[in-house]
Amino acid sequence: MFCLLAETSFHNLQELRHNASLANKVFIQRDYSEGTTCKFQTKFPSELESRIERTLFEDTVKTLNNYYTEAEKIGGQSYLEGCLACATAYLIFLCMETRYEKVLKKIAKYIQEQNEKIYAPRGLLITDPIERGMRVIEISIYEDRGSSGCSSGSSSVSSSTAR
Amino acid sequence: MHLGVSESMRECEYSQISTRSSTPMETPFKKKIPKKRKWESFPGRNKFYCDGRIMMAKQTGVFYLTLVLILVTCGLFFTFDCPFLAEHLTPVIPVVGGVLFVFVLGTLLRTSFSDPGVLPRATPDEAADLERQIDVANGSTGYRPPPRTKEVVINGQTVKLKYCFTCKIFRPPRASHCSLCDNCVERFDHHCPWVGNCVGRRNYRFFYMFILSLSFLTIFIFAFVITHIILRSSHRGGFLNALKDSPASVLEVVVCFFSVWSIVGLSGFHTYLISSNQTTNEDIKGSWSSKRGKDNYNPYSHGNIVTNCCAALCGPLPPSLIDRRGFVYLDTPQLAPPTNGITVYGSTQSQQSHMAAATPLLQQQSSEPVIITASPENGGALPSRTSLGLGGPCTSLPLGQPTPATSTASLSCQESTDMLPVHAHAHSHNHSRPLQDQVAHHHFLTPEDLPSPPGMLPCNTPLGHSHTVQAGFYNPASQDSLHEDSVRGLVKLSSV
Numbered sequence: 152m153f154c155l156l157a158e159t160s161f162h163n164l165q166e167l168r169h170n171a172s173l174a175n176k177v178f179i180q181r182d183y184s185e186g187t188t189c190k191f192q193t194k195f196p197s198e199l200e201s202r203i204e205r206t207l208f209e210d211t212v213k214t215l216n217n218y219y220t221e222a223e224k225i226g227g228q229s230y231l232e233g234c235l236a237c238a239t240a241y242l243i244f245l246c247m248e249t250r251y252e253k254v255l256k257k258i259a260k261y262i263q264e265q266n267e268k269i270y271a272p273r274g275l276l277i278t279d280p281i282e283r284g285m286r287v288i289e290i291s292i293y294e295d296r297g298s299s300g301c302s303s304g305s306s307s308v309s310s311s312t313a314r
Numbered sequence: 315m316h317l318g319v320s321e322s323m324r325e326c327e328y329s330q331i332s333t334r335s336s337t338p339m340e341t342p343f344k345k346k347i348p349k350k351r352k353w354e355s356f357p358g359r360n361k362f363y364c365d366g367r368i369m370m371a372k373q374t375g376v377f378y379l380t381l382v383l384i385l386v387t388c389g390l391f392f393t394f395d396c397p398f399l400a401e402h403l404t405p406v407i408p409v410v411g412g413v414l415f416v417f418v419l420g421t422l423l424r425t426s427f428s429d430p431g432v433l434p435r436a437t438p439d440e441a442a443d444l445e446r447q448i449d450v451a452n453g454s455t456g457y458r459p460p461p462r463t464k465e466v467v468i469n470g471q472t473v474k475l476k477y478c479f480t481c482k483i484f485r486p487p488r489a490s491h492c493s494l495c496d497n498c499v500e501r502f503d504h505h506c507p508w509v510g511n512c513v514g515r516r517n518y519r520f521f522y523m524f525i526l527s528l529s530f531l532t533i534f535i536f537a538f539v540i541t542h543i544i545l546r547s548s549h550r551g552g553f554l555n556a557l558k559d560s561p562a563s564v565l566e567v568v569v570c571f572f573s574v575w576s577i578v579g580l581s582g583f584h585t586y587l588i589s590s591n592q593t594t595n596e597d598i599k600g601s602w603s604s605k606r607g608k609d610n611y612n613p614y615s616h617g618n619i620v621t622n623c624c625a626a627l628c629g630p631l632p633p634s635l636i637d638r639r640g641f642v643y644l645d646t647p648q649l650a651p652p653t654n655g656i657t658v659y660g661s662t663q664s665q666q667s668h669m670a671a672a673t674p675l676l677q678q679q680s681s682e683p684v685i686i687t688a689s690p691e692n693g694g695a696l697p698s699r700t701s702l703g704l705g706g707p708c709t710s711l712p713l714g715q716p717t718p719a720t721s722t723a724s725l726s727c728q729e730s731t732d733m734l735p736v737h738a739h740a741h742s743h744n745h746s747r748p749l750q751d752q753v754a755h756h757h758f759l760t761p762e763d764l765p766s767p768p769g770m771l772p773c774n775t776p777l778g779h780s781h782t783v784q785a786g787f788y789n790p791a792s793q794d795s796l797h798e799d800s801v802r803g804l805v806k807l808s809s810v
Contacts (some may be wrong), residue, residue: 176439183466183475183487186614187501225621225629234630237523240420251630284434284635286483 171274171293179212179288189219191280192290198292203273211265211277212288215258222254255281353638357435358497366638370510371495377426378508384422384528387569388415390562391535395542398560403544407538414531421524429634430514431500433489439483439541448477468614473678482680490595504594513594516634518552519627522584529577536570539563588626591621 175198177250193212195205232250236243265274269276270290278289326804353366361370370377388411396408436444448462462477464484475484478491481498485491490502492512501515513521543563547556557564596602602612616622625790 176443177442178440181486183468183473186468187487221787223630223632225625229630230624230628232630236631237628240417241424249631249633251632281633281635283440286433286486287440289437289440305350311763 171295173291174294175291175292177290179290181286188223189280189285190216196290199275199290202275202292203270207269211269214261215280215288218254218258218261222251319584347489350642351638352636352640352642355642356636356638358431358432359495360497369429369638370426371507371512373494373507374510376507379425380422380508380510383569383573384415384418387535387566390566391539394560394562395539398542399538403541411531411534411538414534416522417527418531421520422529423519425506425513425517425524426510428511428520429638430512430635431502431516431632432495432512432514432634432636433483433486433498433500434636436482444477445480450548470624471611471613473613475503481666488593488596501593502595516632519631522581522588522627525577525581525584529574529581532570532573532577536574539566541572543567565583588796589622589625591615591622761766 177196177198179191179194179196182190184190188297191212193209195208199208228249258281259279262277266277274293274295276291276293278291280286280288283289351366353362353369356362359372361372362368387745391411394406396411399407412580459556464475464477466473466475466487473487475487477484478498480491480496483498485498486500488501489498491498492502492505494505497512499512501518502519503513503521505512506521509521509524511517517579542560543553543556546559547553547557550556550559584594587594590612591603592612596612600606600688602610604610666784
């Protein structure tokens, strides 16, 4: 059980790292049923059953999937960008970002926000899929040091200060 | 002290997560170590230039041949044929020729130098997780199980996803492992020696534009050199005289004649592939051929030619997944399977407490053999294929080593044996190999070789002690080294 301080959610994340240690990692794999477009499975992993509500998890994954669909959408805007880039010999990307990169930044912000508000208070941490080559969403499960039976002396010190 | 360090380490980790393209970590010690970039410890067989901006295959000889052929032929054309043609026909000819030439060169360089869509290898945790799932599915047996496959249904077609033993991932559909570059590449088309790179998702459009514009250029040069010879022979009265006047034209004609057949043919082939949204790989294997079965169709095709072409050429360009120019630094602590050397860590932990990430529960080790770094301050000298390196609190130890090479007693963490890179760094050892093992041992047993860095006072004794401790359990408890490393904040088993 984590000591949730009355401060900002950012502090929750600090607390998480301060007091917790990594217990397990869950990997949400890609869903290829619609082809090679980036989409993650929304199946709720059993390891998270006791940690987070199913709906919250599914919401996160579905929102991420929507972001990726938006990034990879082929339509008017992407054609325009492609043609403009070709016409300028791709030099235009020296001064402007591709749409994909813009969406990736939005995703990074979203993940950070989700971590702070929802996952860190539950002792979980989502790693941005781009850091894992878009293969998986890695969710790290942390456990409070005091509650897990570790043999190291330093950890018990940390858990006592946390309380 | 232990906690403070752990917090700052996690802080570094936090800032890494917060933005994708984060600047090198804001650690108070960042200036003291020479930061390594991820391309320096890239596991594939690629060559990198311009500090990671340019990425090519290992064999680039044929690429230089391509470049020479294009430059020489165009050079001769502009020098010997264009003045005559501009004068007697129209000056538009050299202008169009110039534009085509620039376009060809631009697309060639773009194809050759960019990342084709390389998939980074799995982190040890991912690999372990996958292995567990596969074992559960297969039932563990004594021998190596048959090639692992996973079936998915994509738009009604059943597609088999193969497991890549090198990259330890299930390859996404249309991805393939290039044996020349030793990478899995997304939407792998083929490895083109002429271009010196793989052709995949990220550079296929440039490749296509290259061969298309090159075919126009060769036809253009061929046509106008012939025109030049004919005009000159009518002016000078004699075919042979004309050839004597402009000997370079002969060379150009020969080169262009042979090029036209191959390049134009290739362009036509790739136009067909684009319009049916197939890769060369799929076409050669006949994956979507109707000969395989009545119901066999291409599940990736958008249905009509125009959409397929537009999607291939004007679709969004995904960013590179391998982050070549990112800096190597600490990542999240590793999960590791249970070890038998837990008691040994107690002593090293207390000594390294001011440096390492606080992961006291990290008593498990990964399934990958790992080598301990004896000198944790050697932040800049951890090459490993999975971009292990120091960062954050570990940089507090000033670097005494002048060079990160074999002279130091540092070993780098690295993944399993089968992933030993071809371009292994001098000080990147795989302790499962006896020869290197001995080298590692040698390094360990001579801690005095380590130059004593100034200001490293609190570390000197612990280091000396840790050396002997590590040397003690180096062989049998080799798997514990991952824990050791992570405790000392040295392991970053990232996706690269």
